[in-house]
Amino acid sequence: KETASSLSHTAGEEVKGCQDPGVGSTSRNGSSSDGPILAFPSISTADFQFDHEKASDIIIEKVEESMDMLGNAKLVLVDLTRGSKILSLVRAKAAQKNINPKKFFTFVGDITKLYSEGGLRCTVIANAANWRLKPGGGGVNAAIFNAAGPDLEVATKEQAKSLVPGSAVVVPLSSASPLSSKEGVTHVIHVLGPNMNPHRPNCLDGDYVKGCQILQKAYASLFEGFLSIVR
Numbered sequence: 001k002e003t004a005s006s007l008s009h010t011a012g013e014e015v016k017g018c019q020d021p022g023v024g025s026t027s028r029n030g031s032s033s034d035g036p037i038l039a040f041p042s043i044s045t046a047d048f049q050f051d052h053e054k055a056s057d058i059i060i061e062k063v064e065e066s067m068d069m070l071g072n073a074k075l076v077l078v079d080l081t082r083g084s085k086i087l088s089l090v091r092a093k094a095a096q097k098n099i100n101p102k103k104f105f106t107f108v109g110d111i112t113k114l115y116s117e118g119g120l121r122c123t124v125i126a127n128a129a130n131w132r133l134k135p136g137g138g139g140v141n142a143a144i145f146n147a148a149g150p151d152l153e154v155a156t157k158e159q160a161k162s163l164v165p166g167s168a169v170v171v172p173l174s175s176a177s178p179l180s181s182k183e184g185v186t187h188v189i190h191v192l193g194p195n196m197n198p199h200r201p202n203c204l205d206g207d208y209v210k211g212c213q214i215l216q217k218a219y220a221s222l223f224e225g226f227l228s229i230v231r
């Protein structure tokens with residue numbers, strides 16, 4: 001098991017792995033001159049069993065489309081381990097496409113502890129949610145609801161009761177939530193991706209034509225939601 005210190009160490013290496021030491025040194029000090037950062041997990045690729053190659057193509061495509069609208073804001077794809085297949089695929093494809101590593105990079109760490117354990121201050125984090133917008137269920141959803149405390153469930157209910165696949169909802173977090181006070185998170189954006197897991201609702205039974213359309217919509221909604229906050 002990785003400890004907190006090994007996670008933050010790993011995270012630093014990961015940023016440098018993007019061949020951009022500048023990003024590592026500026027974003028890790030939490031200084032206010034940094035632009036706002038959206039940290040997001042890879043939607044649908046774990047519990048929802050979506051194909052990693054296809055998902056990584058879609059992440060790159062949607063990141064590229066958002067680049068010109070970001071201003072000084074940044075996008076960061078996060079996963080828990082250095083061995084993450086989706087992070088490797090996305091890093092390689094981002095390099096191939098010459099995506100600006102100051103505006104988009106990958107980071108290894110727990111998305112609920114990016115500042116306290118990784119030194120990366122992200123004001124907005126995305127959640128791979130379920131359609132009922134309920135806490136628990138495992139994965140990043142359980143981690144975010146646990147870390148945020150009951151405030152997130154209340155604030156989420158004020159915004160929406162449920163999500164359809166491909167949509168996102170922006171939820172402002174109260175300053176009393178530990179995610180806000182300890183990590184500096186001001187908003188959580190819940191995103192519902194396409195599901196390929198027969199044991200979960202709305203399974204697409206391997207229909208990747210529909211699945212890719214839904215995942216494209218999900219990232220487009222996520223990045224639009226982020227831009228609506230930072231604009």
Ligand code: AR6
Pocket residue numbers: 041042043044045046047048049078079080086109110111112128129130131136137138139140141142143193200
């Ligand atoms: N920090 C960063 N990344 C994480 C964390 C974390 N704490 N936990 C998981 N990941 P998943 P899905 C990564 O399964 O496939 C939930 O139960 C993980 O390694 O959370 O969209 C919901 O309630 C993977 O790369 O989301 C839904 O029912 C990514 O986050 C369902 O799972 C997404 O994995 C959604 O499934």
